[in-house]
Amino acid sequence: MFGFSVISTDPRSGARLGRLVTPHGAVDTPAFMPVGTRGAIKGITPRQLRETGTQIMLGNAYHLQVRPGADCIAALGGLHRFSGWDGPILTDSGGFQVFSLAQINKVTDEGVTFRSHFDGAPMYLDAATSIAIQEQLGADIIMAFDQCPPIPCPATEVSKAVERTVRWAEQCKRAHQREDQWLFGIVQGGLDPALRADCVRRLTEIGFDGYAVGGLSVGETRAEMIGLLEQVTPLLPAERPRYLMGVGTPYDLLESVKRGIDLFDCVLPTRNGRNAHAFTATGRLKLRNQQYRLADEPLEADCDCYTCAHFSRAYLRHLFITGEMLGPTLASIHNLRFFQRLMLRIRGLLPTGMLERITEEYPVARGEVAN
Amino acid sequence: MFGFSVISTDPRSGARLGRLVTPHGAVDTPAFMPVGTRGAIKGITPRQLRETGTQIMLGNAYHLQVRPGADCIAALGGLHRFSGWDGPILTDSGGFQVFSLAQINKVTDEGVTFRSHFDGAPMYLDAATSIAIQEQLGADIIMAFDQCPPIPCPATEVSKAVERTVRWAEQCKRAHQREDQWLFGIVQGGLDPALRADCVRRLTEIGFDGYAVGGLSVGETRAEMIGLLEQVTPLLPAERPRYLMGVGTPYDLLESVKRGIDLFDCVLPTRNGRNAHAFTATGRLKLRNQQYRLADEPLEADCDCYTCAHFSRAYLRHLFITGEMLGPTLASIHNLRFFQRLMLRIRGLLPTGMLERITEEYPVARGEVAN
Numbered sequence: 001m002f003g004f005s006v007i008s009t010d011p012r013s014g015a016r017l018g019r020l021v022t023p024h025g026a027v028d029t030p031a032f033m034p035v036g037t038r039g040a041i042k043g044i045t046p047r048q049l050r051e052t053g054t055q056i057m058l059g060n061a062y063h064l065q066v067r068p069g070a071d072c073i074a075a076l077g078g079l080h081r082f083s084g085w086d087g088p089i090l091t092d093s094g095g096f097q098v099f100s101l102a103q104i105n106k107v108t109d110e111g112v113t114f115r116s117h118f119d120g121a122p123m124y125l126d127a128a129t130s131i132a133i134q135e136q137l138g139a140d141i142i143m144a145f146d147q148c149p150p151i152p153c154p155a156t157e158v159s160k161a162v163e164r165t166v167r168w169a170e171q172c173k174r175a176h177q178r179e180d181q182w183l184f185g186i187v188q189g190g191l192d193p194a195l196r197a198d199c200v201r202r203l204t205e206i207g208f209d210g211y212a213v214g215g216l217s218v219g220e221t222r223a224e225m226i227g228l229l230e231q232v233t234p235l236l237p238a239e240r241p242r243y244l245m246g247v248g249t250p251y252d253l254l255e256s257v258k259r260g261i262d263l264f265d266c267v268l269p270t271r272n273g274r275n276a277h278a279f280t281a282t283g284r285l286k287l288r289n290q291q292y293r294l295a296d297e298p299l300e301a302d303c304d305c306y307t308c309a310h311f312s313r314a315y316l317r318h319l320f321i322t323g324e325m326l327g328p329t330l331a332s333i334h335n336l337r338f339f340q341r342l343m344l345r346i347r348g349l350l351p352t353g354m355l356e357r358i359t360e361e362y363p364v365a366r367g368e369v370a371n
Numbered sequence: 372m373f374g375f376s377v378i379s380t381d382p383r384s385g386a387r388l389g390r391l392v393t394p395h396g397a398v399d400t401p402a403f404m405p406v407g408t409r410g411a412i413k414g415i416t417p418r419q420l421r422e423t424g425t426q427i428m429l430g431n432a433y434h435l436q437v438r439p440g441a442d443c444i445a446a447l448g449g450l451h452r453f454s455g456w457d458g459p460i461l462t463d464s465g466g467f468q469v470f471s472l473a474q475i476n477k478v479t480d481e482g483v484t485f486r487s488h489f490d491g492a493p494m495y496l497d498a499a500t501s502i503a504i505q506e507q508l509g510a511d512i513i514m515a516f517d518q519c520p521p522i523p524c525p526a527t528e529v530s531k532a533v534e535r536t537v538r539w540a541e542q543c544k545r546a547h548q549r550e551d552q553w554l555f556g557i558v559q560g561g562l563d564p565a566l567r568a569d570c571v572r573r574l575t576e577i578g579f580d581g582y583a584v585g586g587l588s589v590g591e592t593r594a595e596m597i598g599l600l601e602q603v604t605p606l607l608p609a610e611r612p613r614y615l616m617g618v619g620t621p622y623d624l625l626e627s628v629k630r631g632i633d634l635f636d637c638v639l640p641t642r643n644g645r646n647a648h649a650f651t652a653t654g655r656l657k658l659r660n661q662q663y664r665l666a667d668e669p670l671e672a673d674c675d676c677y678t679c680a681h682f683s684r685a686y687l688r689h690l691f692i693t694g695e696m697l698g699p700t701l702a703s704i705h706n707l708r709f710f711q712r713l714m715l716r717i718r719g720l721l722p723t724g725m726l727e728r729i730t731e732e733y734p735v736a737r738g739e740v741a742n
Contacts, residue, residue: 068688075667076665294446310417315447315455
């Protein structure tokens with residue numbers, strides 16, 4: 001029912017081409033997961049999502065527990081049936097969201113008492129609860145409950161977060177029952193390589209189906225993130241999938257793939273789409289700009305998405321200027337397809353040893369171009 | 372290139388089954404036109420619109436002139452190409468919008484000076500300008516520029532509006548050049564049958580490709596509207612299409628079809644969809660209601676729309692409660708399909724002489740049910 005295999009590796013970097021098999025279908029890696037926080041990609045139907053080339057969607061245990069409640073989703077047949085997305089799903093544990101969105105009342109070694117961001121209702125989350133919620137949701141891949149500290153953060157706090165993350169990971173492993181779900185551990189440790197190495201060692205001793213690098217993309221520089229990855233990913237078991245949480249830009253994706261990451265998730269394509277920013281290989285288009293008033297060309301000339309096949313930049317601009325809902329939807333479709341085409345091209349170049357060619361085809365992936 | 376034929380008539384009412392042929396395709400009548408005010412049906416792609424069974428879309432000369440400007444749309448190949456909807460389009464002249472939305476500065480027998488609702492920019496519209504704009508937009512059917520008084524309204528005002536409407540209709544007829552567009556006249560006259568009859572007589576003397584009944588659904592009761600229609604439609608040329616502007620509910624549609632109307636437009640399916648109201652044959656569902664929290668059934672059991680095929684009432688409720696954009700989109704898809712299925716059924720029953728059966732299948736069309 002489950003499997004992960006590395007099909008080929010890049011001799012010039014740590015990049016690897018792989019295939020992740022889940023009960024709801026296969027995922028070619030390196031893969032990008034669009035974010036369906038509340039069980040829906042904002043403004044996008046599951047059919048439109050499928051057409052962007054997306055193979056796996058992300059959902060959020062925290063948000064779905066707040067509304068409509070995991071018990072509700074379970075009663076309705078689980079998250080796949082509820083959301084209408086019948087492909088693979090990964091749910092985050094709620095750890096990151098509790099620490100970034102909720103109004104925290106108390107954190108102990110056992111769990112977190114907080115008020116929901118939605119209506120201030122008192123809630124409690126710990127390892128066992130997070131797993132119970134994620135088992136009710138029924139995603140193919142679920143995540144251990146972790147504590148994600150910000151960057152920068154006092155060393156004692158980071159160290160404490162690692163202790164809790166490992167302790168909670170153990171509890172998650174024990175609590176996890178469903179055999180049709182894979183459980184991933186999350187590596188914390190901020191920007192301290194020794195703490196990260198310690199966390200990896202202890203998580204691999206517990207043993208998980210895959211490993212995520214968490215606690216990045218939370219305030220550090222790009223160079224710090226890549227530098228940290230360079231030290232951490234080689235420590236992760238080569239035969240298990242590696243997931244970099246909450247990342248990122250085309251540059252981040254390429255550089256992280258080269259450090260051996262297999263899975264990514266990020267709100268960029270949809271959030272930027274809603275804000276009238278369209279991704280292209282050469283940079284971001286700000287679609288409200290006057291310069292597109294008469295632009296009778298698609299967002300990207302060689303893009304095969306529904307938006308580029310049917311609409312001009314001028315029409316997209318018109319939709320955003322007049323506040324039409326269709327603007328965010330069409331821009332998000334293009335952006336999602338842009339990310340999936342980028343990953344497709346990365347997967348295509350990877351076995352040829354010419355992965356660096358991607359920066360010729362996608363100048364945005366060079367890092368010096370704003371994107 | 373153009374044609375309208377009455378295929379069959381209902382011996383028990385004024386209802387007629389017809390077919391309208393335009394340069395961009397045929398329309399089976401009686402037909403319902405979804406409203407794409409600014410060149411987009413809110414939240415719906417052209418492909419989704421096509422799948423609801425929609426054959427013709429409405430656009431608005433006023434809104435499109437305000438943003439992005441008819442010159443801009445003309446430079447981009449016209450409204451069909453701009454909007455990505457390659458089926459038939461009808462544009463309203465701007466008369467109704469100028470009198471209902473804009474801040475009017477001055478109305479003379481020549482035209483209207485006003486400030487746009489969008490940014491207060493000074494604008495001027497008259498018969499020739501409206502036709503020039505609509506020729507630039509390039510819809511298949513365009514409307515004469517009219518003055519639409521509210522109901523109730525002093526008799527002298529209504530009379531004056533009829534005079535202007537006829538005068539402007541003449542000017543529109545003279546100004547209209549494009550042979551690939553049909554021009555419809557608009558009958559005004561409030562609730563006064565004599566004024567309406569006079570308006571019909573003078574418009575038919577000028578001669579139009581079709582005739583619209585305007586100035587209804589602006590404050591009168593249902594009984595007043597139907598009563599007025601009963602007197603007006605028999606006066607309209609039987610061989611020309613008849614369009615009731617801005618109408619309406621399932622009840623309004625059925626009763627108006629029985630009075631001989633062929634075309635309708637209304638924002639109800641999309642506006643209600645955005646407001647979490649779903650149409651069903653037995654009444655409206657308020658999707659935010661707690662009662663749907665665990666409702667594992669589609670909006671309508673026998674509906675063949677994308678929404679009903681894939682999503683439960685509970686999921687729709689969740690989307691609306693959490694403010695997800697997908698809620699309005701999915702509810703609008705269903706509501707549009709609901710209206711198109713209603714029209715399809717009306718067209719199916721019409722030649723059998725059993726049109727009244729529709730009120731058994733669609734209790735909402737009886738009028739006493741809230742809808």
